Amino acid sequence: MLLVLFQYVSAKRIFEDQDIKLTNYRAKLKTFKDSIVALNDDMVNQSHFNLNRNEDAISYFEKEGLDVATLIPFIKDELYRLNEVKGQHPIVPYASGEGRRMMINTVKILNHKWIIADFSDGEYWGEVFLTYEVTKQRQLSFNLVESFLYPFN
Structure with a gap:
């Protein structure tokens, strides 16, 4: 029983860590996508007279x-x-x-x-x-x- 409890706690900690990392990656991905959109808009504006x-x-x-x-x-x-x-x-x-x-x-x-x-x-x-x-x-x-x-x- 102690072994099952240890595995549960360990797996829960690993899962929570992975969930936090995934959440951070999603936030970064959204930021990068927003940056790409902003850069594309700037490029279109800059290249207007071209x-x-x-x-x-x-x-x-x-x-x-x-x-x-x-x-x-x-x-x-x-x-x-x-x-x-x-x-x-x-x-x-x-x-x-x-x-x-x-x-x-x-x-x-x-x-x-x-x-x-x-x-x-x-x-x-x-x-x-x-x-x-x-x-x-x-x-x-x-x-x-x-x-x-x-x-x-």
């Missing part, structure tokens, strides 16, 4: 006979290629620090007409707002609309 998710802009390029999947890397590569130009950067309207070059670092294509990008020379940082056009000859032209340089502290 050529990849803009059906109207994609349709615009498709009507012109352009493949967006190859066009996006092409546009970015052309902007980055401007970093190689000797002298003053053709897009960035600010002079760089001594012995440095202003270079475009990050490019975000908003739609079929607009781009934002950031630039730096390692000491000074700023951003540019550009318009772009793909000509009938499949050439790109960029036009600087607005720019700013962050204050140096």
